[in-house]
Each structure stands twice: as structure tokens, then as C-alpha cells.
Amino acid sequence: MKQSVSLNAARAFIEAHFNEPVTLAQLAALSALSVSRFATVFRQQYGSSPYRYLCGVRIQRAQMLLLEGVPGSVVATEVGFFDQSHFGRHFKRCCGMTPSMFIQQRAAVNAGKHGAARRQAVAENFAAQCEQTSAVLLGHTDPLAERRIQALELTRDTI
Template sequence: MLARPWLPGVELFHADFSGQPFGRHSHDAFAVGAILQGVGGYQCRGVRHALPAGTLSLMNPEEPHTGHAESERLVYRMLYVEESRLPALLGRKRLPTGFRELNPTDDGAVAAGLARLAEAFERADALTLESELLDVLERVFVRHGGLRPAAPAPRDGGVTRILRDYLENHHAEAVSLECLAGLVQRHPRHLIEAFRRAYGVPPHTYLLQRRVREAKRLLLDGQPPLEVALALGFYDQAHFSGTFKRFTGVTPGQFRHAARA
């Protein structure tokens, strides 16, 4: 189970098991899951359900159900979000009415979002984690939970320039969506949308690009990759190396070697 103290009421669970049944129970949170491998099964609302890989598993708070694996091995990822947290996370006056269909098929977008969210949880990057969480919640509740699509964000009003300047000047620090939202007095959903329109990428991607740009300069100055990773706020050297390669096509070590050649 993955959770962060600065993100209360939100947990991510990755299960990989076979043969372990779960008796009748309920959760005090919305559950959003994706079957990654095998076939899951449960009984709810008087119906027995089988969930093959590629199916979503959705559950409303306090809805009794059982759970078991219908295949030799079952792998799934499940996000739990307490209902009381939705107003702050979604920034809506009208909240989701609840999931109508419990195991809809998915085009892969929600499952991919959960995978990105899991990666962000592992690396404890606040800005990326909060951004991916908001994306998953918007996507799944609009598609399956009765949430209306978001209204267009207000006019820019100079907020994206303020955000960009802040990210430029604080690129080595831990930055959160709450911090950025407070800076410009906009809900995170609105500021992400406005920033993407202005610069082509969301704030967390812009921040990573800025860190990689600075990393190049430090590597060319002869600093070791580990020192660069720690100086620029990366979780560890593996996180730094993966991010650097994502934006440049080479690892930090390969970049240093090529620069010296």
C-alpha cells in the first residue's frame, strides 16, 4: 500500500496474488482499479462478476462485495480516495454521483494513468503525483461516475508567466500543486490546463525539463551524476537517470562521455 502524509485520504494498492479470497466487506472510499494480469472476480449487488485483464474495477464507498482470483495469478492496481477529499481534489460544486457500472472495459487511458500514478508514488515527487492523481480522477469520474466535463479555465490573466517564472527560479526545490495554486489563486485543474495551453506541457513536465537543462550544465562542469541528482531534487540517481534519458535519449553518463569525446 502506497500513501503520502501530505496527501491524506489517498492510497494506492498493488496486488499480485493467487488463491487468496476476500470475504464480504466494503471500503470507506471510492475504489478505482485496473486488472493488469489474470482474471479477478467478486460478488456485488447480487451478481457474480469476472474481470479479465484490461477491465476496470470500480467501487462506490460502503458498497459490500467479496473478492477472489479466478485465475492462477491475479495482478491489479487499485486507487482508494475518500469521498470527503473529492471537493478539494476536483474543485467542483457538483461532485460525482457514483459509479453506475462496476467493471467497464477501458481504452487503456485510466490504467495508464494509474501506472503513471504508481511511478509518482514510488518517487515521492509531489507535483507529478498530484497532477497524475487529478488526471486519473477527472478521467474516470467523467467517463464512469456522472461527473460533468470541466468548464474551460478562466483567461490566462498572466498566471502562466507567474507559474513559469516560479518553476524557473525554484526548479531544484520540492514544488506542489497546492503551492502553485496558492501562488496564482487558481484551482490546480485550471492552472494545469492554462499552463499546458501556454507552453505545450503541464507544470510538472516543465519542471522536469528545467531540471534536465540544469543537469546538462552541471554535468558539463564535471559534477558526478549522483551529486547532480541530489542537487536538483531528484528522488535518487535512478530517477534522475530515467528522467534525463526520457528528455535527451541518453543517460547522464553517456552525455558526459560524449561531451568529453
């Protein structure tokens, strides 16, 4: 139970400071665990690594900003990515589409300029992409993608 409470503090810290550089050492200190133990327990508790969880929080916030009409270059820095290219890579990995495609699909659903069949097809496609995003954020990806992500995480010293 104590680990769950300390992990909740780390998770709350990630959600409050997603737009800043966050290190595993900071999160482990909040949880009163070693860095390696924290990473293991976090993955067991939440189904994804701390870095993947942080990226998921950033992408969710980015989606909201994009739908509000904020330019992609501004969104990238607002949510804590180094630059627009870094943001675009993570967005595409998580959502299966680029930020501009995300905006276009959402606009097509909302505009209602197409016939009912077209609107339905766009809505179904968007729903499928959202389900894929949720699966990625929850840590359910194909094994090859999982191995690539693990390899990247091993080389990172900050989140």
C-alpha cells in the same frame, strides 16, 4: 492577459525553485486558479504539463552541472531529484541517453581526438539528441510516450 501574467509567475517560481519539491497547489495559488484549471491553462500556454516543464528545467540544469564535472549522484540531489536512479530515468526519457553517455558524447566533440569525419559524425549525433531533447521539453513526443507520461502524471500529487 491576466492568466498569462499569473502563469508567468508560476513559471518563474518553477525556474527559481526547481531543486525543491513544488506542488500543483502552490503553483495554482500563485496563479489564483484552481489546481485543475491551472494544469489545463499551463498546458495550453506552454505546451506541456507543469510536471514535465519542471523536469525539463531540472534536466537543463543537470546538463550544465554534468558538463562542469559534478558527479551524477551530486547532480541528482542538486537539481531536485530524489536519487540518482530517479534522475537517470528522467534524463534518459528527455535526452534519449544516460547522463554518462551525454558526458562522453560531449567530451568526444570537445576533445578533437578523432579524425574530422568522426568528429562530424559525433557532432551530428549530439545535435540530433539536442533536437530530440528540445522536442521533449516543448511537449512534442510520440503518442505512446505521451500516454505513458499522462498516466504517470495522473498518479502524482506533487510535482
